[in-house]
Amino acid sequence: MPKPIDAGAPHAATVLARTQESPSIFTLELRLDDAAAHAAYRFAPGQFNMLYLYGVGEVPISIMSDPEDRDGIGHTIRAVGRVTRGLAELQPGDQVGLRGPFGRGWPLQEMGGRDVVLVLGGLGCAPAVSVIHYVLKRRERFGKLVIIQGVKHADDLIWREQYDRWSKLPDTQVLVAADEGAALWPWHVGRVTGLFGLARFNPERAVAMMCGPEGMMRVAAEHLLARGLPESGLYLSMERNMQCAVGRCGHCQFGGAFVCRDGPVFNWGEVKTLLAHRGF
Amino acid sequence: MPSQPDQAGFLPLDQMHALVARLMQLGYQCLGPTVENGAIVMREMRAPDALPRGLQAEQAPGRYRLTQDPLNRYFAWANGPQAIKPQTFAPTESLWRVARDAAGALQFEAVVPDVPAQAIIGVRACDLAAMAVQDAHFLREGRYDAHYAERRERLFLVAVQCAEPAATCFCASTGDGPTPTAGYDLALAELAEGFVVEAGSGKGAAVLDALNLAAATPQQIDAARQQGPVAAAAQTRSLPGRNLRDALMSRLEHPRWDEVAARCLACGNCTAVCPTCFCHAEVDEPALNGQSSEHARIWDSCFGESHGHLHGFNVRPDIKSRYRQWLTHKLATWHDQFGRSGCVGCGRCIAWCPTGIDLTEEVAALMSGTDQPSDATSKHSTRPASGQVAAYPRP
Numbered sequence: 001m002p003k004p005i006d007a008g009a010p011h012a013a014t015v016l017a018r019t020q021e022s023p024s025i026f027t028l029e030l031r032l033d034d035a036a037a038h039a040a041y042r043f044a045p046g047q048f049n050m051l052y053l054y055g056v057g058e059v060p061i062s063i064m065s066d067p068e069d070r071d072g073i074g075h076t077i078r079a080v081g082r083v084t085r086g087l088a089e090l091q092p093g094d095q096v097g098l099r100g101p102f103g104r105g106w107p108l109q110e111m112g113g114r115d116v117v118l119v120l121g122g123l124g125c126a127p128a129v130s131v132i133h134y135v136l137k138r139r140e141r142f143g144k145l146v147i148i149q150g151v152k153h154a155d156d157l158i159w160r161e162q163y164d165r166w167s168k169l170p171d172t173q174v175l176v177a178a179d180e181g182a183a184l185w186p187w188h189v190g191r192v193t194g195l196f197g198l199a200r201f202n203p204e205r206a207v208a209m210m211c212g213p214e215g216m217m218r219v220a221a222e223h224l225l226a227r228g229l230p231e232s233g234l235y236l237s238m239e240r241n242m243q244c245a246v247g248r249c250g251h252c253q254f255g256g257a258f259v260c261r262d263g264p265v266f267n268w269g270e271v272k273t274l275l276a277h278r279g280f
Numbered sequence: 281m282p283s284q285p286d287q288a289g290f291l292p293l294d295q296m297h298a299l300v301a302r303l304m305q306l307g308y309q310c311l312g313p314t315v316e317n318g319a320i321v322m323r324e325m326r327a328p329d330a331l332p333r334g335l336q337a338e339q340a341p342g343r344y345r346l347t348q349d350p351l352n353r354y355f356a357w358a359n360g361p362q363a364i365k366p367q368t369f370a371p372t373e374s375l376w377r378v379a380r381d382a383a384g385a386l387q388f389e390a391v392v393p394d395v396p397a398q399a400i401i402g403v404r405a406c407d408l409a410a411m412a413v414q415d416a417h418f419l420r421e422g423r424y425d426a427h428y429a430e431r432r433e434r435l436f437l438v439a440v441q442c443a444e445p446a447a448t449c450f451c452a453s454t455g456d457g458p459t460p461t462a463g464y465d466l467a468l469a470e471l472a473e474g475f476v477v478e479a480g481s482g483k484g485a486a487v488l489d490a491l492n493l494a495a496a497t498p499q500q501i502d503a504a505r506q507q508g509p510v511a512a513a514a515q516t517r518s519l520p521g522r523n524l525r526d527a528l529m530s531r532l533e534h535p536r537w538d539e540v541a542a543r544c545l546a547c548g549n550c551t552a553v554c555p556t557c558f559c560h561a562e563v564d565e566p567a568l569n570g571q572s573s574e575h576a577r578i579w580d581s582c583f584g585e586s587h588g589h590l591h592g593f594n595v596r597p598d599i600k601s602r603y604r605q606w607l608t609h610k611l612a613t614w615h616d617q618f619g620r621s622g623c624v625g626c627g628r629c630i631a632w633c634p635t636g637i638d639l640t641e642e643v644a645a646l647m648s649g650t651d652q653p654s655d656a657t658s659k660h661s662t663r664p665a666s667g668q669v670a671a672y673p674r675p
Contacts, residue, residue: 008426009376009388054380055566055573080591095386097378241589243562246423249577250559251587253609255529256616277532279601 010052010097011037015090016072021158024079026088029065029072030098043067045130046105046237046265050245051075052097053086060242060260062127063101066134073098076126076158102245103264106131106209107235114233115143115201119220121150121192121212127237127264128211129159132166143206145172146199150192150216154182173200192216196223203228209265210236214275221268234268254280287485288501289493292474296354299438299466299477300328300401302487308399308436311367313357319344320360322367322400331401339446339627342636349444355402355470358446361553361632363407367398368432369414369558372578375427379572391574393427399436403464405457406449406626408439410555412463416618417558436483439464443507445515448627450640452511453518456624459508469504476504517630517640519611520647522621527647528612532604536645541600543635548581550629550637551606556622559587582606607642 017029030051032038043049043063052058059081065074079088090096108131116135118128135142147166151157157176164186167174175198181189188195193216208224210217217236224234240252240259247261255274257263274280291299303310312331314323320337336349337357349356374391381387411432418428442449442458451457460467465484468475476496479485496504521527551557561580566573580587583602588595596602614622623639630638 009378009390012386012388052378052575054378054386055564055570057564058562058575078591084591095384097386097388239590240595241587244560244577247420248418248423248425248558248560249562250580250582251561253605253613256613258617279596279598279604 008099010050010058010099013073013096013098015092015094015096017092018090021076022155025076025158026079027064027074027076028087028090028096029074030096031072032098033095039070041073041101043073043101044105045108045134046127047101047103048127048245048264049073049075049098049100050102050242051077051083051087052099053083053090054096056086057083058097058099058243059083059087060102060245062130062237064126064130066130066137068137076129099245103260104262106237106265107207107267108134110233111135111207112141113143113205115146115206117146117148117199117201117206117208117224117229119148119192119208119210119212119217119224121210121216122152122156128209131209136166136169136172139171143171144201145169146175146201147173148175148192148195148199148220150177150179150195150212152178153180154178154185154187154189173198175199193219193223196220204230207233208235210234214238218275221272225268231269231272232267235265236268236271237264238266238271239264287479287488288496288504289477289488289491290474290496290500291468291477291491291493293354296331296475297328298491299487300325300331302490303399303401303436303438304328306487307397309396310399310401312401313355313360315346318346320346320357322360322363322402325401336444337446339448339631340636341448341630341638342633344631351472353443353470355440355468356444358442358444358449359404359406359626359628361628363403363555364400364411364435364437365414365555367400367435368411368428369418369560369579370427370431372576373427374574374576375562377572377574380570390426393430395431395434397434397436399438401438403437403439403460404442404626405439405460406451406624407555408437408460408463409451409454409456409624410626413556413618413620413622413624414558436487437464437466439467439480441467441469441504441507442511443470445511446627446631447516448630449515449625450517450519450627451625452515453522454621454623454625455522458511458515469507471500471503476500517627517638519623519625519640519643523615524621524643524647525612525615528608528643531646531649531651532608533651534646534649536642536649537600537604539645540603540637540642541598543637544583544599544603545635546583546599546602547634548583549632549634550639551581551583552579553628553632554610555624555626555628556610557581561586582609607639610639611643 012033013030019027048060048062050058061075079085175195176187177192242252242260243249245260247258252259310325311322312325313320334349334352335357336347338345379387418425439460464480479488559580560577610622
């Protein structure tokens with residue numbers, strides 16, 4: 001029998017920097033301790049790593065930094081569970097374990113020359129923020145950039161200054177909605193779905209990427225397809241329980257797909273039928 | 281039995297111990313049928329003559345009882361709750377460990393399983409088929425599972441022809457039995473006076489040679505061959521086809537899912553005894569001294585509450601969606617993943633279900649009707665109609 005190619009132990013990685021983004025959201029920039037491994041590390045936006053907190057466990061976390069930024073590997077994390085609450089306590093110099101990158105990322109090769117529409121819900125924004133950075137760094141390669149972001153409460157919007165900055169850029173449209181507003185909230189109050197009609201892009205030459213609650217993505221898909229976006233240009237990032245990240249432990253199965261391996265990014269056509277049913 | 285009658289040997293009943301002794305001599309830890317808590321389980325044999333005789337396993341939905349075999353055979357019991365799976369996909373297994381020194385630096389290392397070469401005596405055609413199904417998962421090209429591969433490589437499998445299927449067996453309808461056709465080292469067929477023995481591998485042929493058996497006579501080989509069709513004809517349960525993918529995936533909102541959910545305890549027994557279920561949780565076990573931690577995997581079940589857990593919500597919060605996940609994975613989406621069904625017809629999930637849910641009966645009930653359109657009582661079952669994407673409530 002051929003030798004196994006993934007024995008599975010993580011690499012040790014050190015926290016280079018830690019940023020508090022909101023009361024419960026923080027960003028860790030990591031560097032693999034093994035210099036050769038770090039130099040060889042490559043990922044595509046939309047892929048994820050398994051981060052291990054000593055003695056507690058592993059969690060799948062999207063990579064939000066730029067793929068050509070070789071200094072650190074960025075992860076924006078919400079402290080919601082045992083592992084992520086522990087990761088929130090880490091400081092620069094502390095060590096974690098890192099396995100990755102895993103899965104299939106966004107179809108960046110298909111985006112060249114096209115309008116890019118991002119539909120982001122709640123904290124599902126991290127996997128797609130890397131796409132925003134990616135497009136903005138290589139602006140001439142793309143058409144219009146439309147960022148549609150919904151949050152439950154105005155306080156949930158992180159990187160608020162960035163949204164302000166993005167909205168002032170040429171050929172870039174930013175539409176933000178909070179179900180519940182707050183004082184000095186400059187954006188729309190109400191459902192993000194109410195903003196879809198304001199998005200300006202050419203559906204025939206656009207690619208749309210969605211990330212967030214499945215209900216929101218279903219409504220967004222309905223809207224985008226009705227506007228004439230071809231199904232082949234509609235993508236989404238899915239979230240499921242992931243423990244092994246290599247399509248083995250079985251938790252992330254969605255129909256015949258292992259979300260960790262075959263996704264997390266899917267074309268709409270691959271998942272739309274099963275998404276119509278709750279419980280998969 | 282494979283078509284090498286000229287190489288088939290005949291092992292007299294009173295020489296059965298010689299086969300086990302030979303395997304022990306070769307250094308194999310021999311696992312054989314053993315009665316434990318009223319069931320046949322595979323346990324290490326302490327002596328070559330430790331095989332039990334004269335047992336049958338009477339099985340029915342929610343029922344397993346050992347009874348006397350009037351013919352006093354060695355292998356008249358159809359199966360027990362487990363056969364090969366625990367030896368290849370260990371119920372719990374350390375995958376890697378990490379040490380932390382006084383300065384807090386982490387050192388990771390893979391754990392290589394230390395497993396002896398094992399011979400399992402008395403595996404069935406369904407067990408071999410299930411192992412091939414698990415091979416497709418754990419030994420997938422490009423992603424070999426080191427632990428599974430290590431254990432799998434050290435196995436010597438002695439298969440037996442099923443002559444006495446249980447009432448829960450339906451391997452004939454899945455195409456996986458009752459005659460072992462591949463994946464074994466040696467295959468036995470039990471006749472009144474002894475065993476027709478054939479080799480299925482080089483390792484098996486070497487053991488067969490060393491036993492110096494008389495060649496099986498054409499009459500003995502014929503008698504052995506006839507056992508398969510007879511055992512197949514004796515099976516009372518069946519599935520309505522080998523590929524139920526489209527039939528099941530078009531019945532995801534069938535009212536039968538609610539009915540079976542009302543009887544299902546979500547205990548996970550079916551997944552624990554299923555020889556193809558591969559789900560496992562990954563858990564961390566820190567040492568009490570704080571200086572190291574093990575990362576292990578442990579069998580998990582899609583019936584458990586944590587299986588579909590995500591921060592903030594559970595993908596499958598109710599038993600209905602969990603039963604549907606299990607059955608549609610096993611019989612439908614398994615085809616997408618591995619090109620065949622995940623069911624080998626062993627019937628264990630039927631016998632070991634505490635409420636006697638019968639997979640073949642559930643499939644028949646699902647097939648007898650069509651999907652129900654969504655109504656006010658099933659608020660989540662919004663379905664797309666004629667290309668339109670229906671609204672999908674938040675979980």
